[in-house]
Amino acid sequence: MWEYDPVMFSRTLTGLTLAFHIIYATIGVGIPLMIAIAQWIGIKKNDEHYILLARRWTRGFVITVAVGVVTGTAIGLQLSLLWPNFMELAGHVISLPLFMETFAFFFEAIFLGIYLYTWDRFENQKKHMLLLIPVAIGASFSAFFITMVNAFMNTPEGFDIVNGALVNVDPIAAMFNPATPTKVAHVLTTAYMTSAFVLGSIAAFHLFRGRNHVYHKKSLYLMMKVGLIFSIATVIVGDFSGKFLAEYQPEKLAAAEWHFETEEKAPLMMFGWIDDNGEVQGAIEIPYALSILAHSDPTAEVTGLNEFPEDERPPLIVHYFFDLMVSIGIFLTLISLFYWFGIGRGWKIVEKKFFNFLLVLSGPLAIVAIEMGWFYAEFGRQPWILRGFMKTPEGATSAAYVDTMLFLFVGLYAVLGTASAIVLTKMFKNNPVEKELEEHALERGDR
Amino acid sequence: MDLAIVGISVLWLFLFGYIIIASIDFGAGFFSAYSELANTKHILHHIIQRYLSPVWEVTNVFLVFFFVGMVGFFPSAAFYYGTILLVPVSISNVLLAIRGSYYAFQTYGVKDSKIYTFLYGVAGLLIPASLSIVLTISEGGFVEMVDGNPVLLYEKLFFSPLTWSIVILSVVSVLYISATFLTAYADIAKDFDARRLLRKYALAWSGPTILSATLIIWQLRQHNFSHFEKIMDIWWIFALSGVFFVITVALLWMKKYYSLAFWSLIIQFSLAFFGYGISHYPYLLYPYLTIYDGFTNDAMATALIIAFIAGFALLIPSIWLLARLFLFNKSYVRGEKGKGGY
Numbered sequence: 001m002w003e004y005d006p007v008m009f010s011r012t013l014t015g016l017t018l019a020f021h022i023i024y025a026t027i028g029v030g031i032p033l034m035i036a037i038a039q040w041i042g043i044k045k046n047d048e049h050y051i052l053l054a055r056r057w058t059r060g061f062v063i064t065v066a067v068g069v070v071t072g073t074a075i076g077l078q079l080s081l082l083w084p085n086f087m088e089l090a091g092h093v094i095s096l097p098l099f100m101e102t103f104a105f106f107f108e109a110i111f112l113g114i115y116l117y118t119w120d121r122f123e124n125q126k127k128h129m130l131l132l133i134p135v136a137i138g139a140s141f142s143a144f145f146i147t148m149v150n151a152f153m154n155t156p157e158g159f160d161i162v163n164g165a166l167v168n169v170d171p172i173a174a175m176f177n178p179a180t181p182t183k184v185a186h187v188l189t190t191a192y193m194t195s196a197f198v199l200g201s202i203a204a205f206h207l208f209r210g211r212n213h214v215y216h217k218k219s220l221y222l223m224m225k226v227g228l229i230f231s232i233a234t235v236i237v238g239d240f241s242g243k244f245l246a247e248y249q250p251e252k253l254a255a256a257e258w259h260f261e262t263e264e265k266a267p268l269m270m271f272g273w274i275d276d277n278g279e280v281q282g283a284i285e286i287p288y289a290l291s292i293l294a295h296s297d298p299t300a301e302v303t304g305l306n307e308f309p310e311d312e313r314p315p316l317i318v319h320y321f322f323d324l325m326v327s328i329g330i331f332l333t334l335i336s337l338f339y340w341f342g343i344g345r346g347w348k349i350v351e352k353k354f355f356n357f358l359l360v361l362s363g364p365l366a367i368v369a370i371e372m373g374w375f376y377a378e379f380g381r382q383p384w385i386l387r388g389f390m391k392t393p394e395g396a397t398s399a400a401y402v403d404t405m406l407f408l409f410v411g412l413y414a415v416l417g418t419a420s421a422i423v424l425t426k427m428f429k430n431n432p433v434e435k436e437l438e439e440h441a442l443e444r445g446d447r
Numbered sequence: 448m449d450l451a452i453v454g455i456s457v458l459w460l461f462l463f464g465y466i467i468i469a470s471i472d473f474g475a476g477f478f479s480a481y482s483e484l485a486n487t488k489h490i491l492h493h494i495i496q497r498y499l500s501p502v503w504e505v506t507n508v509f510l511v512f513f514f515v516g517m518v519g520f521f522p523s524a525a526f527y528y529g530t531i532l533l534v535p536v537s538i539s540n541v542l543l544a545i546r547g548s549y550y551a552f553q554t555y556g557v558k559d560s561k562i563y564t565f566l567y568g569v570a571g572l573l574i575p576a577s578l579s580i581v582l583t584i585s586e587g588g589f590v591e592m593v594d595g596n597p598v599l600l601y602e603k604l605f606f607s608p609l610t611w612s613i614v615i616l617s618v619v620s621v622l623y624i625s626a627t628f629l630t631a632y633a634d635i636a637k638d639f640d641a642r643r644l645l646r647k648y649a650l651a652w653s654g655p656t657i658l659s660a661t662l663i664i665w666q667l668r669q670h671n672f673s674h675f676e677k678i679m680d681i682w683w684i685f686a687l688s689g690v691f692f693v694i695t696v697a698l699l700w701m702k703k704y705y706s707l708a709f710w711s712l713i714i715q716f717s718l719a720f721f722g723y724g725i726s727h728y729p730y731l732l733y734p735y736l737t738i739y740d741g742f743t744n745d746a747m748a749t750a751l752i753i754a755f756i757a758g759f760a761l762l763i764p765s766i767w768l769l770a771r772l773f774l775f776n777k778s779y780v781r782g783e784k785g786k787g788g789y
Contacts, residue, residue: 068553069507070544076511077540080518084529091522092743096750099519103758106508110765114772134765171750295448398596399533412541416548423552 007393009402010082013409017075017376020413024068026370029143029188030195031061032108032136038219039129039225048156048170048440049215050222052433053117057199060424062116067420072105074409082402085346085387086395089166091131093159094152098173101145108138142199150377151179155248178248178305189233190373194366196227197332202361208356216435221343225364231333238329239293246294249387250303252380254323255314257290258283259304266290266302273321274316314380321376328369330398332362451738454520458513459724459757463465463717465509467624469683472506473571476546478648480568483561487644494633494641495708496554516654519751521740527732531599532581539577546570555733572618579617587733590764597665597735603628609666616659620716623652627695627712634705643726653696658688660719671733684725688718 035054042050076098080087111134122128152158158174159409160167200223245253254260257278258269268290272283288298295302305313335358342350348353381387385395475495518525546567553563570685584590589604590597604610633642664685668675678685691714698708729737741788742748 012760037660064553066548070547073507073511073547074540074544076515077536080514080525080529081533082529084526087518087529088522091518091525092747095515095519095522095743095747096754098515099751100754101757102508102512102515103754103762106505106512106758106762108766109505110769114769119774169744169746171747233475251534256632264642397530397533398528398594399598405533405537408541411543416544419552420548423644 004403005398006376006398006400006402007396010396011369012390013402013406014075014078014082016406016409016413017078018374019073020417021068021075022370022374023144023367024064024071025333026191026367027195027198028061028068029139029191030152030193031057031064031131031199032112032139032438033192034199034223034226035061036129036132036136038222039125039132041222043125043129047218048437051125051214051216053219053222053281054442055109055429056436058116058421059427061165062112063420063427064426065112067172067416069105069109071413080096081399082397083385083395084397087394089390090149090152090386093156093169093171093174094149097145097148097175101142104138104141104145108135108142111135113137143191143406146185147184148175148177151183151260152177154183154252154377154381154390155179161389165438169201174183179244180243182237183438184440186234186241186373187239189230190370191235193227193230193234193332194363194370196223196230197336197366198363199223201360204356204359204362208353208360211435215437219408224339224359227332228336228340231329231336234329235333238326242330243295244295246302249380251305251308251312252314252318253294254303254305254308255316255318255380258316260300260320261289261303262304262307264291264301266294268293269319270327271320312383314382318376320381321372325369325372325376328372332366332369335359335362363380370385448631449518450745451742452510452743453752454516454748455724455728455738457519457752458516459721460514461509461513463720465506465513466720467713467716468509468622468623470575471628472576473623474621474623475629476550476571476578477568477622478625478645480564483564490640490644494629494636505766507543508767510543516751516755520743520748521731521738521741522743523736525733527590527597527741528581529735530560531584531708534599535577535580535584535653539574542570542574542577546574572621575617575621576614579613580604580610582695583607584614585727585730585732585736586667586674587730588670590735592731592735597734605669609663609670610628612659612663616656616663619652619659621647624712625655627699627709630699631705631709642705646702646705649694649699653692653699657692673728674726674733677728678722680724681722684718684722688715688722691715691718 026099037056038050038057039054042048042052042054111131115131115135118128118131152174155178156174157177158170158172200220203219203223206213207220242253257266258272258274259266260278265288267288268286269280270284270286272280275281290302291298291300296302326395339350339355339359341347381393385392478491479488479495482488517528549563549567553567583604584599586609589600589607591600592598626645630642630645630649633639633645664675664678667678691711695708695711695715698704698711729739731738733742743751
């Protein structure tokens with residue numbers, strides 16, 4: 001018989017909300033920066049194509065922000081609705097960044113509203129662009145604060161537990177816990193990277209369909225360049241993350257790498273599977289790589305998963321999440337590098353259709369990598385909700401009807417996902433670039 | 448003054464802010480839908496759109512502020528209310544999500560559809576109704592402790608007259624607040640047709656508002672006598688609120704000083720809202736949770752208050768800018784500037 005298990009349903013619903021929200025949240029953090037870059041270049045070069053890029057991206061951005069806002073509200077509420085026991089404990093220590101995130105978002109929302117409605121109100125374009133700075137800062141600070149909360153769940157600090165009571169609470173120490181620097185850096189760089197590839201792949205799509213307007217070419221080139229810069233930044237941050245994990249959360253790294261026995265000169269395993277005897281089969285083995293990732297030293301000892309009690313080991317599936325995330329990251333770095341080189345050297349291949357198709361894939365792939373990264377982050381923390389202090393089932397609600405709520409939200413996200421996709425497509429199809437450029441040219445002619 | 452009182456006062460202020468601006472928003476959505484049915488769309492559409500467009504995101508943030516702050520200052524409230532409110536708040540959440548995102552979809556994306564406008568209008572009334580359940584539950588009597596966990600008594604809640612009175616108050620006051628604001632807004636915009644119609648709505652919803660509020664106080668006498676007694680201890684606050692209600696209605700009636708009428712309405716509601724809050728003290732949830740046993744540690748409370756002040760110092764100028772550019776900028780309100788600028 002089907003047994004009602006609020007923990008399982010709470011986990012599923014939270015996972016679903018996060019998986020949906022993170023798409024909109026990630027591009028919500030990154031796109032304001034891209035808009036600012038485009039508008040800045042447009043002003044500098046006095047090139048209306050870049051200005052129009054900024055303008056059109058902003059219009060699309062408003063739609064994704066709307067979905068980001070409402071799903072963000074959903075996850076904010078669900079933290080308390082589905083994890084009341086966890087929030088009661090964590091609220092004492094980590095509510096400060098949650099609270100500040102609201103301010104950051106508020107700040108962003110206000111200036112986005114102003115920016116949106118004042119395109120033609122300023123004689124000086126630069127003044128209008130200034131409005132974007134608080135938008136971009138607000139967006140990035142939202143990510144900064146929220147990621148701190150997630151970092152805290154991985155390496156909780158800033159309090160002591162004496163006889164079951166929380167004492168010596170230090171909200172600042174909790175915010176700047178050991179996981180914060182690498183996690184925040186990773187979230188921000190990947191958000192910028194993903195946004196660049198998503199916008200780049202839209203341009204690539206138009207070129208792929210044979211719309212060869214120079215507007216799309218400029219957009220693609222700009223976004224691939226920005227994407228490349230942040231990909232490289234992500235690789236560097238990723239390396240730091242590996243070292244952080246090896247020191248503070250070795251079980252998470254070990255589970256991702258299927259590294260069972262503690263050993264020196266540890267190799268890195270990519271993909272593969274585990275046979276009936278518990279042996280890793282068919283994996284691509286890169287010698288010394290895990291030791292280098294963990295400790296910057298090919299001979300260093302890396303802690304294996306077997307060092308941890310069986311009921312405190314993350315599920316082994318995180319290996320695939322991790323590998324997929326890393327592979328996509330490397331692929332995106334290489335392809336944008338190749339494209340950038342190719343354009344500079346005048347290689348014919350980067351204009352070819354099949355290559356264009358690869359660039360079309362870059363956006364969706366970047367989103368997949370974001371999802372995989374968060375799946376890894378969340379599954380990799382299991383069985384803990386607050387590592388070392390509270391296991392996930394202890395944090396969950398005891399309420400009835402979590403299953404019904406799960407279905408309710410599945411419906412909601414289906415509607416929101418479809419509707420936002422339809423609206424975005426219609427919006428740009430009904431008002432193609434060429435038409436808008438013509439209108440702007442006419443306007444200038446009239447003056 | 449102790450930190451718990453500072454905390455709850457700040458949160459109560461945010462909730463009040465949410466109630467006012469969300470009421471304006473929800474009511475505007477409803478009137479806009481109603482005008483479609485009553486064939487008065489040409490009168491109201493313009494004024495409502497001009498008001499709603501730049502502020503839609505801001506409204507939601509007030510609500511988020513409130514509940515995030517609640518968890519911060521009173522983590523035990525997260526435990527009690529989080530467990531109890533799963534179903535009612537999830538429903539509000541879904542309605543808010545649909546309404547909020549669809550507003551953006553239609554304003555920035557596709558053209559209006561009638562069905563959508565209708566749903567948008569109705570959702571605007573269902574949201575306050577479903578959120579008002581929280582206030583009902585806080586009065587006690589609808590929650591039972593089972594194995595140390597609070598459990599909501601759905602049936603009892605559904606069949607309680609108090610529940611429905613509060614639902615009615617939430618809906619009619621949304622319409623009253625919104626109509627009064629929009630009357631003043633139309634007056635600034637010198638949109639006299641809209642003003643005439645909205646003034647009629649405002650007057651029509653004023654009576655039901657005051658009646659349902661009185662009804663609730665009377666019902667509390669049966670439901671939660673100790674709360675009722677505390678309301679009676681500060682009866683003068685509610686009486687003063689009543690005076691401002693009369694002033695608002697009188698000004699609307701005389702067709703004069705519409706902005707003043709709206710400010711008088713704000714004073715009326717703030718008196719009633721804070722009077723209610725004070726009489727509710729010290730309980731967050733009768734009889735299980737007070738602001739003292741649910742309060743966070745002093746370090747966190749201090750940090751939150753500092754963050755709050757710093758954040759506010761940042762926000763006040765920004766909100767002022769927003770208001771100056773859109774809400775109270777006469778040429779924008781009249782539609783002379785920034786037309787479809789985005």
